[in-house]
Amino acid sequence: MTMIGDRQQLAYIAAQAADARVNVELETEGMTLNIGPQHPATHGTLRIIARLDGEQVIWAEPSAGYMHRGYEKLTEVRTYPQVTALINRIDWLGSFANEVPFILAAEKLMGVEAPPRAQHIRTILFELSRIANVSLFLGDLGVQMGAVTPVFFAFRDREYVLNLIEAATGGRFHPNFDRIGGLKDDLPAGFIDETRTVMKKLRNFCDEIEGLLFGNEIFQSRTRGIGVIPKDVALQYGLSGANLRASGVDWDLRRDQTIPMAWDKVDWKVWTHPDGDSFARCWVRLQEVRESTKIVDQLLDTIPSGPVMAKVPKIIKVPEGEAWVSTENPLGEMGYYVVSQGDQGPFRVKIRSASFNNISIVPWALKGVYVPDIITILASLYFILGDIDR
């Protein structure tokens, strides 16, 4: 694994050495390329400053902060139910998944546990938001490499999932549905049958995308062997989620930790890929959508009956203490460190979001690549700006 990463760096050094002779005569000057802050390939407002030598990047650095909205400070002046409405918007494509770790941390401090039915529905909605998130990634991926068709497929099938989330929670992608001690409401009538149909459609969508995009020769030649991140480098930079699994690390918080959710009650597989290149990252995400549809299908069969809300007081006051809970969100590990001093709102919340750590590897991964590959690598790393800047 290390060999591939070294080879990328060595190839660059060799290319530089070969060019050095020519450069003495031609005196090529470096150029600074500014990508962003508003660029379709940056999923929002990331700015990347790259210094080029001809067509090669010799130095690149992401400049974050264009979407900094001050979540950690704002949580200090909100009550616990209000915080959920706010943190929905951190990773705006998989909103429900953002609420869960915070609510779990607050429940941990209060010593409350949601009833089994609520845990099941939470897991279903969590996986639905993962599908909504990653299916858009799969469509967007094509656009960034010059194929426009996949995005229409993605938006078409994503709407079905959003309809489900809307039917259950009332919001298309900011549900604000999770409560301390359970859920706001039970599932609506007909949700289970509808979800089964949609999951079938989503599996078809995965097959379509696999045929359209992953089997495409141009796509393969643009992603295979591009932006290789070896196992040890991925671990050093603190990558998580599909980016880490694509580098061959078998690590998934849904399986590896015990939290009151329903993932341990179903049968599913964690996909990894040994290559660590852009193709591997995209492929792992595609498989994850398939696994998520399987998880949802199995959970629908085994939803227990009972209430969806535990007994909690009307006005929530969380006792003094500190708690850390993290879950495997669509983008990677997302966690909240909640410090409570016994008030209605948290005293301090530290948010660990996946994308911020995932893009910390950008300067390393972009070194020595060609300009068109910048977009491929950024696309395959898959970050969301709200998740980076918070």
Added chain:
Amino acid sequence: MGLVDRGRLPKPLTTLFNLGRSHSMWVYQWGLACCAIEMGAAFGSPRYDVMRLGVIPLPASPRQADLVVISGTVTDKMAPAIKRLYEQMPEPKYVISMGSCANCGGPYWDSYSVTKGVDQIIPVDVYVPGCPPRPEALLEGIVMLQQRIKNEDMGARWRGEGTKPMTVVDGESIEKGGVPVVVNN
């Protein structure tokens, strides 16, 4: 267009120009936050399909655009870039502010880093409320803007005499005589 500046264009010609302008708007997508996804759904998805309204969401640069949709949270760090972009657009130019954040700061009304409304930087023609607004609400905003362009006095617009901003509201509640309800998520 000296004639237009002085407002001496014959009425039939103005009508013709306005009809053409309203149905060939090039939209620059300034996607900032969550609303950008709903804007993408409105512009790029087969279900909503903005092109049937005669709106083309594909200009390569703001210099080719007639309309810009500011969708999402405007932060103080981003504000100068938005101002610069707006100044690069050719006259006549229109602005749609999409979502509560761009309208007034939204859920970040007390944040230290968020600009409380894009109208502090550039003039806004249509406000689309919601957090985020549904794609239908954005389409409604575009239709409202098209209707305004159709009835516009081109001379006034070219001279830069601003018109009052409009807000997308729930149509039914106004018919009932009630308070305008925000078209919410």
